[in-house]
Amino acid sequence: MQYNEVLVGLKTYEAGKPIELVVREFGIEAKDIMKLASNENPRGSSPLVIEAIKQEAGKAHLYPDDSYYELKDALAKKYALQSANIIIGAGSDQIISFALHAKANNKSAILMARTTFAMYEIYGKQTGATILKTESHEHDLNELYDLYQKNTNIAVIFLCLPNNPLGECLDTKDVYDFLDKIDKNTLVVIDGAYQEYAAYKDKNKAIDVQNLIEKYENVIYLGTFSKAYGLGGMRCGYGIANAGMIHELHKLRSPFNITTLSLKAAIIALSDQEFVQSSIALNFEQMKRYEAFAKQNGFDFIQSYTNFITLRYPQTQNATQIATMLLKKGIIIRDLASYGLNALRVTIGTSEQNTRFFETYTNHSRQ
Amino acid sequence: MQYNEVLVGLKTYEAGKPIELVVREFGIEAKDIMKLASNENPRGSSPLVIEAIKQEAGKAHLYPDDSYYELKDALAKKYALQSANIIIGAGSDQIISFALHAKANNKSAILMARTTFAMYEIYGKQTGATILKTESHEHDLNELYDLYQKNTNIAVIFLCLPNNPLGECLDTKDVYDFLDKIDKNTLVVIDGAYQEYAAYKDKNKAIDVQNLIEKYENVIYLGTFSKAYGLGGMRCGYGIANAGMIHELHKLRSPFNITTLSLKAAIIALSDQEFVQSSIALNFEQMKRYEAFAKQNGFDFIQSYTNFITLRYPQTQNATQIATMLLKKGIIIRDLASYGLNALRVTIGTSEQNTRFFETYTNHSRQ
Numbered sequence: 194m195q196y197n198e199v200l201v202g203l204k205t206y207e208a209g210k211p212i213e214l215v216v217r218e219f220g221i222e223a224k225d226i227m228k229l230a231s232n233e234n235p236r237g238s239s240p241l242v243i244e245a246i247k248q249e250a251g252k253a254h255l256y257p258d259d260s261y262y263e264l265k266d267a268l269a270k271k272y273a274l275q276s277a278n279i280i281i282g283a284g285s286d287q288i289i290s291f292a293l294h295a296k297a298n299n300k301s302a303i304l305m306a307r308t309t310f311a312m313y314e315i316y317g318k319q320t321g322a323t324i325l326k327t328e329s330h331e332h333d334l335n336e337l338y339d340l341y342q343k344n345t346n347i348a349v350i351f352l353c354l355p356n357n358p359l360g361e362c363l364d365t366k367d368v369y370d371f372l373d374k375i376d377k378n379t380l381v382v383i384d385g386a387y388q389e390y391a392a393y394k395d396k397n398k399a400i401d402v403q404n405l406i407e408k409y410e411n412v413i414y415l416g417t418f419s420k421a422y423g424l425g426g427m428r429c430g431y432g433i434a435n436a437g438m439i440h441e442l443h444k445l446r447s448p449f450n451i452t453t454l455s456l457k458a459a460i461i462a463l464s465d466q467e468f469v470q471s472s473i474a475l476n477f478e479q480m481k482r483y484e485a486f487a488k489q490n491g492f493d494f495i496q497s498y499t500n501f502i503t504l505r506y507p508q509t510q511n512a513t514q515i516a517t518m519l520l521k522k523g524i525i526i527r528d529l530a531s532y533g534l535n536a537l538r539v540t541i542g543t544s545e546q547n548t549r550f551f552e553t554y555t556n557h558s559r560q
Numbered sequence: 561m562q563y564n565e566v567l568v569g570l571k572t573y574e575a576g577k578p579i580e581l582v583v584r585e586f587g588i589e590a591k592d593i594m595k596l597a598s599n600e601n602p603r604g605s606s607p608l609v610i611e612a613i614k615q616e617a618g619k620a621h622l623y624p625d626d627s628y629y630e631l632k633d634a635l636a637k638k639y640a641l642q643s644a645n646i647i648i649g650a651g652s653d654q655i656i657s658f659a660l661h662a663k664a665n666n667k668s669a670i671l672m673a674r675t676t677f678a679m680y681e682i683y684g685k686q687t688g689a690t691i692l693k694t695e696s697h698e699h700d701l702n703e704l705y706d707l708y709q710k711n712t713n714i715a716v717i718f719l720c721l722p723n724n725p726l727g728e729c730l731d732t733k734d735v736y737d738f739l740d741k742i743d744k745n746t747l748v749v750i751d752g753a754y755q756e757y758a759a760y761k762d763k764n765k766a767i768d769v770q771n772l773i774e775k776y777e778n779v780i781y782l783g784t785f786s787k788a789y790g791l792g793g794m795r796c797g798y799g800i801a802n803a804g805m806i807h808e809l810h811k812l813r814s815p816f817n818i819t820t821l822s823l824k825a826a827i828i829a830l831s832d833q834e835f836v837q838s839s840i841a842l843n844f845e846q847m848k849r850y851e852a853f854a855k856q857n858g859f860d861f862i863q864s865y866t867n868f869i870t871l872r873y874p875q876t877q878n879a880t881q882i883a884t885m886l887l888k889k890g891i892i893i894r895d896l897a898s899y900g901l902n903a904l905r906v907t908i909g910t911s912e913q914n915t916r917f918f919e920t921y922t923n924h925s926r927q
Binding site for chain 1: 808
């Protein structure tokens with residue numbers, strides 16, 4: 194059977210190793226495995242969410258209210274916008290897919306930083322578009338603008354603020370200066386999956402979403418419940434833009450694209466801001482330990498505005514070897530070798546988890 | 561902003577009215593609303609599933625094992641196939657989308673019965689392909705083959721066995737005769753969302769999936785957990801085909817396309833076949849009451865191999881008016897006027913629900 198040409202160049206996404214896989218591959222018991230690889234909230238979900246899921250379990254046979262009325266209403270209130278400005282996705286990465294399929298095609302190009310969220314490229318290639326990346330791994334607005342000027346067919350630009358998997362974050366005022374120079378027919382995706390963390394750490398990185406989309410009709414902002422809200426497994430995110438763009442993207446959304454329990458969980462998670470804020474506070478408190486650990490052990494790290502930290506190694510140390518050693522001890526982190534980096538991305542865990550990480554790491558280094 | 565041309569012709573899917581919407585629109589209390597519109601299992605989910613969801617609620621923050629190892633393994637055993645023959649989707653309709661994006665494009669056509677599952681056309685149009693339909697509302701293999709011969713650019717053919725929203729089902733031997741005449745470069749989707757019901761009612765409609773995909777390399781079979789398995793709200797389905805086709809479709813699947821709780825729910829649901837079989841038995845027992853009711857009230861029905869029944873009205877009666885009357889009384893069913901039919905689709909409910917339907921209907925008719 195012959196398939197569409199676009200499939201030829203596509204590879205499947207490789208997710209962080211799940212605990213179940215390590216159980217099978219290394220024969221380590223599930224209870225002894227610690228996963229710091231997928232930037233899940235180490236505190237879990239809000240207790241209110243867990244209780245709500247239990248109460249709604251008996252509705253698993255019922256399709257959700259496909260208008261997502263209550264969730265959109267709550268998000269609209271949070272951002273001081275209208276429900277018509279909001280689209281719900283199965284994770285914010287589904288909105289990435291909608292945006293790309295709405296704008297990009299085999300005649301256009303998509304622009305992004307060299308090392309950023311892998312799904313931009315994967316979904317991008319599904320449209321047949323060309324992928325353009327900066328030379329720098331981290332976001333560099335000058336380089337991005339340079340490429341934008343040299344290529345007249347750029348349909349979509351991605352800015353990941355803060356950036357996954359590196360952790361850095363542009364200042365919002367610089368982003369605005371950049372957006373001022375971009376044609377209104379180029380769609381700019383501002384991916385705020387980790388924005389709650391950045392806004393907490395440094396107000397210069399905080400994005401006023403209402404102001405952003407009112408000022409720029411060509412911008413869509415993405416948010417998610419997977420990180421600070423502790424709902425990674427529930428697959429729920431959202432896109433915010435002017436009502437015209439949201440109307441177009443809705444044409445690509447399939448009905449019931451999130452589950453009945455995810456809808457409930459997201460509504461309750463949004464109401465428990467105390468859980469979110471205390472999760473973020475814990476995150477940055479614990480992150481200091483990783484920064485100190487890196488300095489003590491002679492390797493570098495990227496200043497992080499997220500719930501993970503990227504450790505960069507000198508040529509004398511091999512990050513992949515370290516990741517493999519940790520895996521054999523039941524600790525799953527993300528090796529960034531596939532991005533051309535001698536670096537590891539570690540999700541900031543609970544105090545106990547981080548202690549285990551440091552101890553296992555140190556014991557190995559001494560061998 | 562200019563969007564891709566393909567969006568111009570797209571409309572958004574209109575789902576059955578959710579209970580929440582009727583609460584808002586008509587001011588009826590949620591507890592007084594009865595929904596027989598979305599073919600959900602009226603018995604709910606298996607008690608084992610509900611218990612498993614409650615136990616797993618504390619894992620809502622964790623992404624699922626993206627290999628879906630355990631679920632694929634269980635499905636492979638059920639169908640006497642390999643995991644490599646299986647792809648998991650957020651409902652089987654996500655697999656429809658994968659199949660279309662893998663094969664169809666703006667130079668090809670997609671063939672289907674005139675009145676069948678709406679998502680074939682909606683996803684089909686997203687690829688830019690032309691939609692071809694038979695004149696007959698129900699599946700007619702002669703008409704389908706006639707169109708197939710007259711149009712050399714048909715990339716995908718859909719057969720919904722049994723058919724939603726009409727309920728009829730082709731005999732499997734006739735389907736095989738049809739498949740024998742189809743070129744191996746044309747992908748045929750056999751949508752078995754309601755196949756468990758058809759197989760129970762009439763063994764001539766039962767499909768041996770292992771035999772089907774071994775005999776036809778160009779066929780993909782779709783199954784779902786949304787109907788007989790009682791997990792409509794969990795969004796989990798699957799596609800079964802030869803390993804080569806499944807490998808290609810995986811290129812279009814995004815990571816974590818079902819939720820952590822959906823994965824668990826599907827695994828447990830598959831293990832509780834007693835729940836499935838007793839749900840189906842109840843369904844056909846109750847369906848007899850609808851058939852008798854139709855005869856008593858002077859309208860027709862389509863012989864149904866599903867968990868719903870389609871009532872067809874003579875010109876002297878207006879189905880839309882009846883649907884509106886029932887809605888005002890808090891009963892949600894599906895009006896098929898948008899398909900050009902003077903007909904209603906009613907999900908077979910529990911004994912109590914069906915009694916309420918008949919009583920409300922009869923009281924109205926007497927007014």
